[in-house]
Amino acid sequence: MEIATQSIEGGFADPVFNAQTVFRAVMDAMAQPGSVQPLPAFAHPPAPLSAMAGAVALALCDNDTPLWLDPALQISAAVKSWLGFHAGAPLANTPADAHFALIAAPAEMMALDGFSQGTQDYPDRSTTLILQVSDLTSGTPLLLQGPGIEKTATIAPARMPRHFVEQWKQNSQRFPRGVDIILAAADSIACLPRTTRIKTMEA
Amino acid sequence: MTAQPTDIATYNFAYLDEQTKRMIRRAILKGIAIPGYQVPFASREMPMPYGWGTGGVQVTASIIGPDDVLKVIDQGADDTTNAVSIRAFFKKVANVAVTTETAKATIIQTRHRIPEHPLAAGQVLVYQVPIPEPLRFLEPRETETRKMHALEEYGLMHVKLYEDIARHGRIATTYAYPVKVEGRYVMDPSPTPKFDNPKMHNSPALQLFGAGREKRIYALPPFTEVVSLDFEDHPFEVQTFDQPCALCAAENVYLDEVILDDHGGHMFVCSDTDHCEKRREEGHRGHLAPETRLAPEKMEPAQ
Amino acid sequence: MYVAVKGGEAAIANAHRLLADRRRGDRSVPALRLDQIVEQLALGVDRVMSEGSLYDRELAALAIVQARGDMIEAIFLVRAYRTTLPRFGYTRAVETGAMLVERRVSATYKDLPGGQLLGPTFDYTHRLLDPELAAGGDVEEPLRRENEAEAMPRVSAILAREGLIEPDGDMPRDHIPGDITREPLEFPMARDIRLQALSRGDEGFLLALGYSTQRGYARNHPFVGEVRIGEVELELDVPELPFAVPLGSIRVTECQMVNQFKGSAKAPPQFTRGYGLVFGQSERKAMAMALCDRALRATEFGEDVVAAAQDEEFVISHSDNVQATGFVEHLKLPHYVDFQAELDLVRRMRAEHDARENAGKAEEKREAAE
Ligand SMILES: [Zn+2]
Numbered sequence: 001m002e003i004a005t006q007s008i009e010g011g012f013a014d015p016v017f018n019a020q021t022v023f024r025a026v027m028d029a030m031a032q033p034g035s036v037q038p039l040p041a042f043a044h045p046p047a048p049l050s051a052m053a054g055a056v057a058l059a060l061c062d063n064d065t066p067l068w069l070d071p072a073l074q075i076s077a078a079v080k081s082w083l084g085f086h087a088g089a090p091l092a093n094t095p096a097d098a099h100f101a102l103i104a105a106p107a108e109m110m111a112l113d114g115f116s117q118g119t120q121d122y123p124d125r126s127t128t129l130i131l132q133v134s135d136l137t138s139g140t141p142l143l144l145q146g147p148g149i150e151k152t153a154t155i156a157p158a159r160m161p162r163h164f165v166e167q168w169k170q171n172s173q174r175f176p177r178g179v180d181i182i183l184a185a186a187d188s189i190a191c192l193p194r195t196t197r198i199k200t201m202e203a
Numbered sequence: 204m205t206a207q208p209t210d211i212a213t214y215n216f217a218y219l220d221e222q223t224k225r226m227i228r229r230a231i232l233k234g235i236a237i238p239g240y241q242v243p244f245a246s247r248e249m250p251m252p253y254g255w256g257t258g259g260v261q262v263t264a265s266i267i268g269p270d271d272v273l274k275v276i277d278q279g280a281d282d283t284t285n286a287v288s289i290r291a292f293f294k295k296v297a298n299v300a301v302t303t304e305t306a307k308a309t310i311i312q313t314r315h316r317i318p319e320h321p322l323a324a325g326q327v328l329v330y331q332v333p334i335p336e337p338l339r340f341l342e343p344r345e346t347e348t349r350k351m352h353a354l355e356e357y358g359l360m361h362v363k364l365y366e367d368i369a370r371h372g373r374i375a376t377t378y379a380y381p382v383k384v385e386g387r388y389v390m391d392p393s394p395t396p397k398f399d400n401p402k403m404h405n406s407p408a409l410q411l412f413g414a415g416r417e418k419r420i421y422a423l424p425p426f427t428e429v430v431s432l433d434f435e436d437h438p439f440e441v442q443t444f445d446q447p448c449a450l451c452a453a454e455n456v457y458l459d460e461v462i463l464d465d466h467g468g469h470m471f472v473c474s475d476t477d478h479c480e481k482r483r484e485e486g487h488r489g490h491l492a493p494e495t496r497l498a499p500e501k502m503e504p505a506q
Numbered sequence: 507m508y509v510a511v512k513g514g515e516a517a518i519a520n521a522h523r524l525l526a527d528r529r530r531g532d533r534s535v536p537a538l539r540l541d542q543i544v545e546q547l548a549l550g551v552d553r554v555m556s557e558g559s560l561y562d563r564e565l566a567a568l569a570i571v572q573a574r575g576d577m578i579e580a581i582f583l584v585r586a587y588r589t590t591l592p593r594f595g596y597t598r599a600v601e602t603g604a605m606l607v608e609r610r611v612s613a614t615y616k617d618l619p620g621g622q623l624l625g626p627t628f629d630y631t632h633r634l635l636d637p638e639l640a641a642g643g644d645v646e647e648p649l650r651r652e653n654e655a656e657a658m659p660r661v662s663a664i665l666a667r668e669g670l671i672e673p674d675g676d677m678p679r680d681h682i683p684g685d686i687t688r689e690p691l692e693f694p695m696a697r698d699i700r701l702q703a704l705s706r707g708d709e710g711f712l713l714a715l716g717y718s719t720q721r722g723y724a725r726n727h728p729f730v731g732e733v734r735i736g737e738v739e740l741e742l743d744v745p746e747l748p749f750a751v752p753l754g755s756i757r758v759t760e761c762q763m764v765n766q767f768k769g770s771a772k773a774p775p776q777f778t779r780g781y782g783l784v785f786g787q788s789e790r791k792a793m794a795m796a797l798c799d800r801a802l803r804a805t806e807f808g809e810d811v812v813a814a815a816q817d818e819e820f821v822i823s824h825s826d827n828v829q830a831t832g833f834v835e836h837l838k839l840p841h842y843v844d845f846q847a848e849l850d851l852v853r854r855m856r857a858e859h860d861a862r863e864n865a866g867k868a869e870e871k872r873e874a875a876e
Binding site: 015016017019020021023024026027028030031032059060061062064065099119120121122123124128147148149150175176180193194195 | 216217221222224225226228229230231232233234235236237238240242243265266267268269325349350352353354385387388407409422423424425426427428
């Protein structure tokens with residue numbers, strides 16, 4: 001399919017309500033870290049951008065939010081054109097300028113501290129990372145604690161960034177600065193806000 | 204002139220445009236990720252005045268969907284005029300189901316109270332906030348208070364509370380009583396009576412706070428530690444009432460004083476109207492409930 | 507007997523019905539048409555457009571009649587509509603030097619290129635009520651000037667040739683103008699943001715603040731370099747097109763206040779400027795805005811901040827009348843839950859106070875008896 005056609009098709013069929021549904025799933029996932037929020041595929045972006053990550057991007061990004069793409073997405077003209085057409089988000093020059101980052105290959109991604117961490121005065125000015133993961137059950141199990149979790153929660157996202165647990169620990173130490181993560185699996189969403197502490201089950 | 208409406212002005216579905224909703228939704232997510240931190244957002248003018256719930260309305264308008272059931276209270280009551288007005292607004296612009304029953308609502312927008320019926324997981328409590336900055340009355344400058352939050356420098360607040368104790372023998376703050384969230388940010392709980400503060404701690408519901416005029420959104424995720432500020436020798440305590448609700452006999456609830464006549468006659472009734480009605484439906488009767496009421500001339504003033 | 511207040515919905519509906527009746531007034535008097543308001547209450551329409559931040563005369567007129575002539579209510583109506591409108595883009599900066607001028611006066615020069623042009627002004631009218639207006643008498647057609655007007659450079663450009671006045675604002679080249687309707691305010695703010703806030707600020711508030719600077723609360727020695735009123739072209743850059751698209755013209759009032767400045771550690775002696783620009787025709791607002799703008803530049807020139815008009819957080823946080831009226835008027839809403847909490851506290855403290863007093867008196871009696 002031509003890029004021009006690809007870029008026009010595959011957006012939200014019902015922009016108002018699809019965006020609301022996706023947002024509520026993300027909100028619930030962010031409020032209850034580690035909880036898995038099921039969500040149908042509302043968007044159909046060109047590969048390698050996944051349907052779920054694409055839908056999250058459409059729900060949250062627009063021309064006010066510079067977006068950073070990882071190399072796997074960066075090389076796809078079709079993906080850039082699709083995001084440009086449906087979200088209108090400008091591409092960030094550097095990861096540190098990004099309000100959102102879309103990561104198609106988390107296992108190869110750059111370090112978390114390369115993204116904007118916000119400032120001590122404005123810790124909200126940090127990058128929110130949208131990680132495409134194949135599932136939330138087949139990876140290393142992560143035992144989670146923190147706000148939003150009554151006692152503990154467990155999640156096992158597949159193909160996470162290298163040294164993720166160690167990187168996340170450093171992210172927590174930067175609080176209130178730090179990045180937040182939205183995990184976009186094939187048919188569900190989970191979140192790791194910066195307040196979530198990970199106690200690995202395997203060291 | 205014939206009264207033929209023109210298409211001179213039209214409004215979007217759910218009032219807010221999609222770009223505005225996205226902006227507010229992003230602020231909500233940041234607020235959840237940094238509990239108690241006030242996220243600046245580009246608050247919009249709303250079709251009700253600033254100070255009348257525009258922050259709460261913007262938050263509700265940004266999260267609400269067709270499957271939601273909305274409850275709106277002001278002073279704990281569903282039938283106060285501003286609550287009626289906001290409920291009617293959402294009925295009109297979003298065509299959502301509305302309820303007065305706390306347990307049936309998915310979103311509860313409130314001004315000045317937290318319902319008596321315990322909130323459940325999955326519910327969202329949206330607070331209307333007039334002045335979100337807990338340090339504002341101690342330091343009017345935003346540039347200064349921002350620094351204090353950044354440096355976690357809350358000495359001024361403790362000094363203020365301690366001056367209260369020195370002057371009045373107690374902390375003389377009865378509402379908008381400051382809390383500390385997860386041991387980090389000092390937060391204004393909105394002007395709820397301090398009676399409601401303990402309900403914020405480890406609530407299973409998500410709590411969102413919107414301040415429209417001051418352009419701030421903040422949040423408490425479920426199961427978040429919320430501690431009312433106090434001192435070891437002057438621990439935080441809530442208001443207590445000497446008598447139960449005159450209509451439903453409820454104890455340990457927040458009561459409003461209702462003036463009955465001009466010779467000092469008054470009675471105390473639940474501020475949470477839904478809670479009171481529910482209890483009366485269940486057969487609870489207070490000493491002034493209609494079925495058992497005394498003749499008006501015999502009615503004794505409370506206290 | 508206590509009856510829970512019910513029927514709020516009906517009460518509200520009835521109140522609004524009564525409001526509609528009072529708005530319409532005596533039915534035997536013809537209803538106002540929007541074109542009558544646009545044509546005959548034009549300066550009221552201009553104020554609503556200016557502080558409502560929406561250039562649309564017809565909507566402003568509708569807001570005025572809907573608000574029964576309450577200007578702040580009308581401004582609020584326009585703002586609440588404006589905020590729902592999609593944003594297509596930002597025009598190029600308007601070129602006020604190329605304005606199609608209807609009025610232009612300078613207090614700093616007797617005559618200047620383009621001349622002094624009085625235009626449609628209240629200045630020099632004798633404020634005597636005119637019974638002929640009440641009778642709706644005929645009005646003469648205005649005179650038209652015979653030859654094409656010569657170019658009218660801005661007074662600031664004339665002064666700048668000698669280097670006597672500070673140049674136009676010096677935002678960094680890559681500075682993207684902010685938008686107070688899209689981004690939350692942050693202090694301290696850049697001048698572009700501050701000017702936006704002032705331009706939609708309450709006329710009365712800015713007037714009082716500007717006046718206070720004249721009376722010595724941060725006096726800044728102002729001269730009206732120029733006030734000009736007229737039409738300016740709006741042009742929009744569209745990425746796909748090699749030229750700017752003309753969108754039409756709007757009427758604006760611009761004031762360039764020239765302020766004496768003796769120099770400081772930071773800046774050489776030269777004239778400095780305060781700037782005012784508003785939709786429509788409003789000299790009072792543009793001039794007050796210019797006075798406040800200059801006062802708010804105190805730190806830029808190393809001046810001490812000693813008065814309210816120089817205090818950015820104070821001025822900008824309180825200049826918006828839609829915010830101010832909302833918060834002042836919200837005191838009408840029920841606050842009885844919090845009042846109850848205070849009532850309880852005061853009762854308890856009074857009881858303790860009385861107990862102490864009584865204990866003290868008992869002690870006195872006992873001592874006296876001994
Ligand atoms: Zn009761």
